[in-house]
Amino acid sequence: MVAYIAPFQFTGLASGFDWKAVVDRLMEIERRPVDLLRMRQKAFEDKLFAWQSIASVLGDLKAKLEELGVPDAFYRLAAVSSDPAVLSASAGSGATAGVHTVEVRALALNQTVASDSQPDGSLGLSGTFEVNGRQVEVTSADTLADIADKINRANAGVVAWVVDGRLVVRSLTPGTAGALSMRDVSGTVLQTLGVLGSGNLAFRASYLKSVAPDPLYPDGGGEFTDGLEGTDITDGLSFGYSGTDLGVPGGGPATVEVTVDLGQVANLTGVKLVSGGGPNSSYCADSLEVLTSTDGVNFVSQGSVSGANARQLTLAFTTQARYVKFRITKNFAPADQPGDWLFLDEGYVYGTGFKNLLQPAQDASVVVDGIDVKRGSNVISDAVPGVTLSLKGTGSATVTVQPDVQAVAGEIEAVIKAYNAVLDRLGTVLAKGAVLQGDTSAVGIQVALRRLVSGYADKLRELGIASALDGKLSVDAGKLADALQRDPAAVRAVFFNSERTGLGDRLLAMLGGWIGITGSIQSTESSLNRTISSIREQIETLERRLEVRRQVLTARFLEMERALTLLQSQVADLSRLAVQQ
Template identity: 30%
Template sequence: MDLGVSGLASGFDWKTLVDQLIDVERVPQKRLLAEQNQLEQRNNAFGSIKTELTILKSRVEALQEGSLFDSRAATTSDSSVATVGAASGAPLGTFSFDIEQLATAARQVGSSDIGKRLSETSDVSGVVLGTAGLGRTIVGGVITINGAQVTIDATDTLQEVFDNISAATAGVVTGSYDPTTDKVQLTSSTGTLTLGAANDTSNFLLAAGLHNNGSGTVESATSLSRVRPTAALASANFSTTVTDGGSGTGAFKINGVEITFNASTDTLNSVIDKINASSAGVSARYDVQADQLILTNKTTGDVGIALEDVTGNFLAATGVTTGTLERGSNLLYRINGGDVQQSLSNTITESSSGLAGLSVTALAEGVVNVTVSQDSSKVKTAITNFIEAFNKVQTLIENQTASSTDAKGKVTAGLLSGESLASDIASELRSASFASVSGLPAQLDHLADIGIVTDGNSNKLTLDDESLLDEALATNLSGVKALFASSASGLANQLDDYLEEVVGEEGSLVAKQLALTEQAAEIDTQVADLERHVQSRREQLLASFLAMETAQAKINQQLQFLNQKFGGTAQSSSK
């Protein structure tokens, strides 16, 4: 028999009774947990106030910054000639900038026609169109010459094309290749040569650079051979084969920055990508029409580009080192008609102009007037941000400390009702905000002098007369600065000192939250102690009832024995 089953022998559900007794034992714990919940809610409420006070402190600190009141606004008489920016403290006034020359970037223009010629001689019977190294991939189809259609295939040799043109035009049009100029020439023996038709399907004429010119002779517009920028460097049709020294780790330097390549795996495009991604300070591009590589400084000014092949011949093979340096130019300008000054960049900064905090970016040649004035808009924004943050704090404290009454007249106190710290913060902020600043003229020593007052029913601030603030900012910005940030007596300084006493590391609000946290933790200890007592009591009750169940089971066994012995006359005392 499982005597752990409640009432199995006695018929009495004693486990339910034990649970009920234990619930009664836990009443003190429930009271403590309810108290702890209140502590945590109050702590959270103070935490919300602390968050808003911290924001308010940052807005107050912004009003202490002297640079705020030295903010500048800059305008230009012609934004197509120059744009302008002015940092805090830039000199006030109007300055004339005469932009005589813009700065440009230097370029290293590599030699053109770096691709291997179609043929070293005029014999092009071995020059297959598809592999000849033309600047465009040949598309098979038909072209039209003097009204006659000629079939083109990428597997044709250039000589076969000439022969087919001659056959289609009955010998009137002949073609030839000049190895000196690397150009194709078509000649008509009967007058004007007419190339192409709307229904042509091959691009041979375009790939060969052959265009109508109104005469009987048409020659390729440019040399025909091109390097293949997507092929491995060693087989990319360079006139001078690119080598990497045989080790697979070729290298060259641009402005002292080393760039490596592998002639068997790198392509011209991949090396260009490496150059552009490096810190060499240049951008590289391949001009397919001129068949040349061009390096351009990423910065303007009359500065050169240093080049060196370290291992292999990449720079020499691509024609860069044998090319021409096109010098960049410096910006030339005058200020207020003075001497010509120079700048590597098109942006004129303090270092070149001597005008602290003023930055002028030239966009075109011409004369432009730059006007620098005080920027009071930033000060006004800082003041309105301060009012907003101040009122958020006051609203939050008001909501947390106020009591409410429902329709039945039941009064519910706010979470922080009766908390003197919260109400003290609200009143201290109000008092500090409306204190007069000592040492200032009476006409501007109080927030009311710039139109900021209380709303009369709370501790909040109101910008009651915005015109007063605008006038003070426009005519007496230094006075507004003194009101907020004059040494230790300025309103912002006084408020910041007080807020540090409240939300600083050793502030009163921090201490309050710490005390509430400790009280809540102490309740955890008390609840744990009570729970140990409850569990001990439960074990005692369970043991007692289990002993009763065991005794009852023995009595039942004895009664059963007697009933069997004497014919069922004995009865259990539990019935």
């Protein structure tokens, strides 16, 4: 039998005839219509590519004209700083020509803090702290680098890193709006690292009405500053005080108010409220309230009353507010003490807030035309209408807002460059032997463009724009700049005007007829695409027929081989019988 291994055939094993070569040759002959169709398809695809390239350069010209046609395009302004080391400036929509004096007194700075120097390896610290309200959990195995990494992954609006064994944390937001807020939640990680610092808490107390003399206060009422003066506390973004006696003379209701100027977190424990009365003094256990001026929420402090005379109340209070009040709201009614009530106010915290404050949060401070301006950024866009100031350093500079002749000239030159690119592309596809040689549609576009521009030759020449023999335009930059400086409105009128008779107006109208959704080039491309698709379908149909034809021819030759093999076998059998006889 004939050996067969798909998809290869070993031909002529029985006949000695290479019938596969014959089949291949026959298929080449029958494939000629397909080859002709492929050549035709390639020709149409080349035409389609040529038209697409024409549409592309025409589209670029249209885009450049539309940019130039914006109403204020010819009246653009530029802002120039007299000292780039102090500031740079740019002008946008809404700017007006003029000169402005700017004094940069301070730049907006990002608050940056650091820890004390720490040893390498695991720190053995554990606990949780907050950075701008985002919690960071530290384990005893963490190194300083681990803590920095955890801070960065907390997405708290800061960046942290390690330098020479010290943790550094910087706010990503400049100015006071980006001031860091950090506190220990559980444990003392920040305090132990030396991130948090220390300070003091002090009050001023005032008698609102006459009270009986008390050893803690001056005779006859008035003011005092020694009640809590100099009390050591731990502050920063987490501070507190404990074991302090707040003297309260007897009488009616008493109020204690404490203002925390730094607006940080306060932890108060073990504070004694001494009624000043004898053993019969008493007050309500819930008589202490905490108020924050920022949110107006009242917090009832945790308290406990010890003994019948109620001489001590233990406080535990935590909040984050810029202004905090502690207030006793219920009556104190000691039986042996006359008088009305006492008002303590204006408590404050003083100290660094951080132990290692490398850079305080600072707003930018500038004086613009004699007006003080403070912003939380070094880019100020709302001080002078339409002008953006980018602060670089301290000092004084003059910002001049004036017509941006170079920018306008650049946009006109961009239009000229795009126009020349259109002529170049048309020249290439229409050249002798090129794909669109003699194409009436392409020639029509080329002629229409040249004829339109030539009609404005005199006006363009006055602007420094001249036409060469091949129709392409050139620009005298100096002459164009002079024309723009002298009368930008007149220059604009050459290209765009209210009657829509300018060169730019008419070019845009013409381009819309060519490359618009219903434009002539779009129609041409659609027609070419349909033709290419039709040819592709014809090729696919012929390819299927050719494959069937190949299979038929192959089957016939295989059948011939099988017949020859059988005949050869019979001849061999007869030969053996003849020999045996």
